[in-house]
Amino acid sequence: MIIQSVELNNFRNYTEERVDFCDGFNLVSGTNGQGKTNLAESIVFASFGFSPRSHQASELIKDGCTKSKVKIDIKKSYGVQSIEYIIDDQKQFFINKNPIKKQSDLFGTLVSVYFSPKELEIVSGGPQERRDFMDNDISQLSGNYYNLVQRYNKVLSQRNKLLKGDHKQVIDQIDIWNEQLASLAAPIIRTRKNFINKLVFPANDAIKYISKQTEEINLEYLSVKGETTEEIKINILKALNDNLSKDMELGYTTIGPHRDDIKIDLNGKDCKIYASQGQKRSIVLALKVAELKVFTQSLGEKPILVLDxxxxELDSSRQKKLYEALSGYQVIMTGTTFKFKPQKDENANYKQIKIKNGKIC
Ligand SMILES: Nc1ncnc2c1ncn2[C@@H]1O[C@H](COP(=O)(O)OP(=O)(O)OP(=O)(O)O)[C@@H](O)[C@H]1O
Ligand SMILES: [Mg+2]
Structure with missing residues (x-):
């Protein structure tokens, strides 16, 4: 899929602006504080249904205004689709002018892979960052997965409430909650395992390419054992029972997909401890390039890459390698300057977009 244009109305520091994109590399430049990240955010908001940098959608409304509107035209293999969203005291999405009823219906319309410096936390941060990475990105491919996670979280908080209560009540009711929780946990874990397994090969390909064959990564989803959903469910139920006294003592559930993690090794060692800053950046880049491949396979359509x-930050040799690796995808990249541009022999189509104070110039 290709974003043809983004129309911004009272969004962050934009008043009324239309940005047209080419189907190759879009080099969005400008000095600090001009609106580059805001433009990237307007796109990602339509993919995730929320902003990766603001919990409150109302923060996206231009200061002094009461309503923000964004319209994005997307060219797909079967025609043009539009996503429009309006943020006022709530947020409302429209696909081809039709309002969507639930957030899960939005997913798949504009699929993007997003990388900003915050994403480095996938490698450097705690397990929650890695779980969010999986959940946000798998949700884009499957609204059902998103709904599953929402239902799991509801049942989890009900089980936690029970654990904090009366001992006899726990003994009487826990089996019902365990059964419900395990039924929802198993397909979540199965889907995440699948996703991570699919990423390993292309991620390795990408990191070898970026590092000139010196680096290798391995990814492993850390959870209960089991390959099929049934096996996983049996193991979750067992783990819930085994940990019941501990859970009762603590007043919350200590096992399940909300506690799982991804182990990321670089050259056979835990990358959190072992990898340099530059290597961590390369690992996340490799994961993002791998996602492009996995998404393309799942969707039968290429997603968009947004690099904020x-x-x-990369040296010119790595920039050149990345331009090569990303040729054929639509990439929207921001930076204060682009010293190095795609070369003709990379068969790359590119467009420069300069932003000054919320205006294209
Ligand atoms: N709701 C809002 N209304 C008006 N202006 C806003 C709003 N939110 C943020 N801004 C302003 O938008 C400007 C641009 O922000 P943005 O993060 O897009 O900059 P940038 O071009 O990415 O800069 P940098 O190179 O430093 O990353 C900032 O000056 C900020 O104060
Ligand atoms: Mg920025």
């Missing part, structure tokens, strides 16, 4: 403030 990442590209210009």
């Amino acid at each position: 403030d990442v590209f210009s």
Whole structure:
């Protein structure tokens, strides 16, 4: 899929602006604080249904205004689709002018892979960052997965409430909650395992390419054992029972997909401890490039890559390698300057977009 244009109305520091994109590399440049990240955010908001940098959608409304509107035209293999969203005291999405009823109906319309410096936390941060990475990205491919996670979280909080209560009540009711929780946990774990397994090969391909064959990564989803959903469910139920006294003591559930993690090794060692800053950046880049491949396979359509403030941090040799690796995808990249541009022999189509104070110039 290709974003043809983004129309912004009272969004962050934009009043009324239309940005047209080419189907190759879009080099969005400008000095600090001009609106580059805001433009990237307007796109990602339509993919995730929320902003990766603001919990409150109302923060996206231009200061002094009461309503923000964004319209994005997307060219797909079967025609043009539009996503429009309006943020006022709530947020409302429209696909081809039709309002969507639930957030899960939004997913799949504009599929993007997003990388900003914050994404480095996938490698450097705690397990929650890695779980969010999986959940946000798998949800884009499957609204059902998103709904499953929402239902799991509801049942989890009900089980936790029970654990904090009366001992006899726990003994009487826990089996019902365990059964419900395990039924929802198993397909979540199965889907995440699948996703991570699919990422390993292309991620390795990408990191070898970026590092000139010196680096290798391995990914492993850390959870209960089991390959099929049934096996996983049996193991979750057992783990819930085995940990019941501990859970009762603590007043919350200590096992399940909300506690799982991804182990990321670089050259056979835990990358959190072992990898340098530059290597961590390369690992996340490799994961993102791998996602492009996995998404393309699942969707039968290429997703869009949004690189906010990442590209210009790389040295010119790595930038060149990345331009090569990303040729054929639509990439929207921001940076203060782009010293190095795609070369003709990379068969790359590119467009420069300069932003000053919320205006294209
Ligand atoms: N709701 C809002 N209304 C008006 N302006 C806003 C709003 N939210 C943020 N801004 C302003 O938008 C401007 C641009 O922000 P943005 O993060 O897009 O900059 P940038 O071009 O990415 O800069 P940098 O190179 O430093 O990353 C900032 O000056 C900020 O104060
Ligand atoms: Mg920025």
